[in-house]
Amino acid sequence: MTVVMVFLAGMGLAVAGAAALVGVLRPHLLRLLDEVCESEARAGFWAVTSLVTIALVTLLFSTLTIYPDGDPGGRDLFFGLVGQLRAGLVGLLGSLLTVAGILVSTIRRFERRGLPAPTAWRPEPPLLPMPGAAAGAGE
Amino acid sequence: MTLAGLALLALSLPVLALAAVRPRLVVVLAELCGARFRGDFWVAVSTLGLLAGPGVSALGMVAVAPRDDFGIGVALLRGSAGGLLLGLVAVAVVVLFFTGRLAQGLVPPAPDTP
Numbered sequence: 001m002t003v004v005m006v007f008l009a010g011m012g013l014a015v016a017g018a019a020a021l022v023g024v025l026r027p028h029l030l031r032l033l034d035e036v037c038e039s040e041a042r043a044g045f046w047a048v049t050s051l052v053t054i055a056l057v058t059l060l061f062s063t064l065t066i067y068p069d070g071d072p073g074g075r076d077l078f079f080g081l082v083g084q085l086r087a088g089l090v091g092l093l094g095s096l097l098t099v100a101g102i103l104v105s106t107i108r109r110f111e112r113r114g115l116p117a118p119t120a121w122r123p124e125p126p127l128l129p130m131p132g133a134a135a136g137a138g139e
Numbered sequence: 140m141t142l143a144g145l146a147l148l149a150l151s152l153p154v155l156a157l158a159a160v161r162p163r164l165v166v167v168l169a170e171l172c173g174a175r176f177r178g179d180f181w182v183a184v185s186t187l188g189l190l191a192g193p194g195v196s197a198l199g200m201v202a203v204a205p206r207d208d209f210g211i212g213v214a215l216l217r218g219s220a221g222g223l224l225l226g227l228v229a230v231a232v233v234v235l236f237f238t239g240r241l242a243q244g245l246v247p248p249a250p251d252t253p
Contacts, residue, residue, distance in 0.1 A: 003209060004141050004209055007209075007213070039170065041163070041166040041167045041169075041170045042167050042170070042171075042234075042238070044163045044166070044167070045160075045163040045164060045166070045167040045234060048159050048160050048163050049160060049227060049230070049231055052156050052159055052160060052227065053224065053227055056152075056156070056220050056223055056224050056227070057224065059152075059216075059220050060217065060220040060221055060224065063213055063216050063217045063220065064217070
C-alpha cells in the first residue's frame, strides 16, 4: 500500500466515525434545539451547522498527521495510520465537547428567560401570634 | 493522479457543506430578516463566502506545502477544510446577529405586509 492509500483510508475511517456520531446525535440534537430556539427553522440551521462542523473538524485533524518522506515501510505506515486516527478522534471529541458546551450555555440562558422575574424582598408575617397582641385582644 | 484526486476532494468539500447548509440558511434568514428577499441577499453573500473562503485558504496553504504531489494535495484539502470551517463560523455570526435584532424588535415587517 502506498502512503496515499493509507492516508485516504485513515481519513475515510475518521470521517466515517464522525458520520456515525452525527447519525446518532442528529435526532436528539434536533429535538433539543427545537425547544431551545423556539423555531423549527432556527433549530434546523443550528443542527446542520453543528453537525457539519463536527465532521469538518474531524477531517481537518485527520489531515494534520505527517507521514515519513520517501518510501516508508509497513511499520511506518501503520504508525502513521494510528497517529492519523488518533488526531481525527481528538478533533471529533474536541468539536463534540465544544458543541455540547455551547448548547449547555444556551440551555442555561433559555431556562433563565423562562423563570419569573425576581420580586422585592418582604418580611414574612410571624407564624405564631405575638403574646402581647393576644392579651390585648382578650381585654 | 494523486494531486487531481485530492484536489477534487478539496473542491467537493465546500460544495457538499453548501448542499447541507444552504436550504436551512434560506429558511432561517428569511424568518430572521422579516422578508424573503432580504434573507436571499445574505444567503447569496454567505454562499459566495463559503465557496471563496475555502478556495483562498487552500491556495494559501499550497504556498507553504512540500513540493510533491501528495504534499500539495494534502495542503489543498487541509486549507479547504480550514477555510470552510472559518466560513461556517462567519455565517453563524451573521445568523446570531440577525437573531439578536429580531429579539430586540428591530426587524421591520415585509413591505407587502398590510
